[in-house]
Amino acid sequence: NHWGYGKEDGPYLWHTNYPIAKGNRQSPIDILPHEALHDPSLGPIILKYDRCTSSNITNNGHSVVVEFDDSDDRSVIQGGPLDNPYRLKQFHFHWGGKGCCGSEHTVEGNSYASELHLVHWNGVKYKTFGEASTAPDGLAVLGIFLEAGDDHRWLHMITDALYMVKFKGSVTNFKGFNPKCLLPSSLHYWTYLGSLTTPPLHESVAWIVLKEPIVVSEKQLSKFRMLLFTGEEEDQRIRMENNFRPPQPLQGRKVRSSN
Numbered sequence: 491n492h493w494g495y496g497k498e499d500g501p502y503l504w505h506t507n508y509p510i511a512k513g514n515r516q517s518p519i520d521i522l523p524h525e526a527l528h529d530p531s532l533g534p535i536i537l538k539y540d541r542c543t544s545s546n547i548t549n550n551g552h553s554v555v556v557e558f559d560d561s562d563d564r565s566v567i568q569g570g571p572l573d574n575p576y577r578l579k580q581f582h583f584h585w586g587g588k589g590c591c592g593s594e595h596t597v598e599g600n601s602y603a604s605e606l607h608l609v610h611w612n613g614v615k616y617k618t619f620g621e622a623s624t625a626p627d628g629l630a631v632l633g634i635f636l637e638a639g640d641d642h643r644w645l646h647m648i649t650d651a652l653y654m655v656k657f658k659g660s661v662t663n664f665k666g667f668n669p670k671c672l673l674p675s676s677l678h679y680w681t682y683l684g685s686l687t688t689p690p691l692h693e694s695v696a697w698i699v700l701k702e703p704i705v706v707s708e709k710q711l712s713k714f715r716m717l718l719f720t721g722e723e724e725d726q727r728i729r730m731e732n733n734f735r736p737p738q739p740l741q742g743r744k745v746r747s748s749n
């Protein structure tokens with residue numbers, strides 16, 4: 491079931507192998523702040539990343555992923571729309587080409603340069619990530635927009651490691667990184683029920699999208715674009731960029747706002 495972001499295998503063709511692509515709770519979406527329902531019962535997002543344990547960084551042919559040891563509840567997100575603590579499994583990014591677009595969620599039709607996804611799973615109700623990833627309340631993904639501007643003081647920890655995972659299928663040690671350093675100052679958010687934004691597109695995600703972007707430099711963004719979709723053994727070298735799915739129909743869903 492090869493899929494990608496190109497003309498021959500991109501988001502508009504995913505429905506052929508993944509019919510859920512035309513489902514009624516697909517992600518990403520275009521967020522309209524004025525239509526979001528302010529819900530005073532929505533508490534703050536609580537991130538308990540202190541005993542954080544990143545293990546490695548890998549190029550999976552679709553994005554660059556930092557994986558975590560999720561064998562216990564040491565790094566969790568809770569509060570907000572969530573009934574349980576959800577365990578941090580991995581984080582990864584989506585980005586554009588030179589200068590334009592790149593984020594998956596948009597705000598009033600506007601894209602950011604990139605979007606960071608921190609993927610968590612409901613370890614209280616489900617035994618494994620795989621099991622949770624197919625359950626309607628299985629996953630919680632925290633989305634953070636990246637806006638082009640000044641250098642981000644901690645993102646270099648990631649961009650400096652990207653040369654080690656240039657090719658699809660490469661992985662390298664990446665211990666002790668705490669993604670708390672990638673958060674903006676405000677944790678105000680929009681939340682709605684949606685899906686994975688890449689195949690298998692399971693409709694299992696409670697999306698929590700932070701309103702405030704973090705600022706990273708064009709130079710830092712350009713390092714993501716030196717990654718390749720292709721493996722070391724392949725003749726063709728295809729630059730990893732524009733690995734984002736466009737916004738999907740809201741299908742009557744309500745987006746709630748923390749405030």
Ligand SMILES: NS(=O)(=O)c1nc2c(F)c(F)c(F)c(F)c2s1
Nearest residue numbers: 607609631685686687688689690
């Ligand atoms: N872009 S995303 O919605 O955060 C997201 N998609 C996927 C996905 F398709 C997977 F197969 C997977 F194992 C994940 F951990 C994620 S995480």
Ligand SMILES: [Zn+2]
Nearest residue numbers: 582584607687
């Ligand atoms: Zn993602």
